[in-house]
Amino acid sequence: MADPGVIALDPARLAGLEDYLQSLSDGCRRRAGRVADEVAGSGLTADHSVAELERLAAACRRERDEVAGRRALLAALPDGLPLTVRVWPSVTRARAAGDALADDVADALAAHPPGWSHLARLLAELDRSAASGPFTAAFFRALGPRRSRELPLHLERAYQRAWTAPLGADGRPRAERPYPDELTVVIAAQTRLAAALRTASLVEGPAALGPTWTRSYTGLPAADDAIAGIDAVVTDAQRREVGEVEQALRDAGYGLTLARSVARSVGWRRAAAVLTVDRGILGLVVAPLALADGDGLECDVPETVLGSVAAAMTVVGAVASLAGAPITVAAGVLSGLALVFGACRSQEARPRETRPTYDPSTGETRLPSGHQSNPHVDGAGVPLPPTYG
């Protein structure tokens, strides 16, 4: 397949460019005729201008054909290209757009269950503006600390659901796809989300992710005296650990408020952070969140994280400990998050789905695995023994 020579694009704008070039070409040709008419009979000659206008019209037409050709090549690509970076003309508009996107994401999360394709499309929009501090800060503020913390996990689950659904979005049985390749999609989405949070944490002033937001995000007590109370009972080793983690997160590019909050949370064993390879916060595992559904299982969160990522280590062989703290690096594997949550959540909290669910935001209907359309399980949803050959 021919290389389209394009690494990112906004399809709608590219179509607009094509139309614009066409209108330029038409305009030049029309004006060439008018110039000739206006000058006729005046004793002057406009041949040069007319020829130049005709040449411009031809050049615009050629560019339009070029763009149309590229568009055809791009349309033939199996995977869509990433969207181009969006530049906001003003802080106010960036914030408004961040708020609006957060509302959309909240709506998507409110759907049961959130659809992967819808979430991925929304996160692609976030990624377009991830370099804008005001946008990302407004997004995470409007989304709220709890949903921000849960979003990576929802992504992973939505993807798993989309993967295990017996029917594709078009209602037909899905073709087999290589799982490890697909897995990188989730990791990439989570990593981009982490990068957006890092940008947002650097915003200062009234629009910043304030102490209240970060404490709620990390699951710490909201009041300062409560923090002081905890701080009084932690050991010197833990206090040292807090400092080291905070410094490491600062080095990784996080803002002071968020870095300090996460470091305290980790040092005081309130939460464990799962990091990306470049030490972005992929997700936080917070004990109260794990038990949010009520009758959850009690578990030592950091121990579980270490255990689950140690299990992942056999797959990847790349787990780095950060200054001995229970911060782990999940590199290129199904991040530790789902494993941890799987360990901390009781099975009763997840009722078996028996009826098809319809997601109005994506128009997808998901069937439970025990549905008769799934040839890989029996009527009760129990997987059939694998057949080879």
Place this chain on the structure above:
Amino acid sequence: MSRSPAHLAAAAEALRALADALAADFADLDGHSGPVTWEGPAAAAHRGRAAMVVFDARAVAVDLRGLADQLDQRAVTVAAAQHAEARRRQWARLEVLGARGRAEDGSDG
């Protein structure tokens, strides 16, 4: 077909309006083809060619304005020539009248 000074001036104005519209149309090409729309080697090459097209369009606009100035100049010249012609005719008519008057005076005397 020769044209009146008013026609020539109107044509000059029309050419200026055309030049303005042309410049305005092409002014937005950068915005349409910029990195917000697409990125990559093909996009960069397109932007290079688009910049040349914009430059050429500006040159054409300048050209058209020059043409409009020439039309204005031509209108002034034609108006002056028409004025001189009108004066010449008026003088000629006066000459005729004067000669006729003198002839009448002579016949009387």
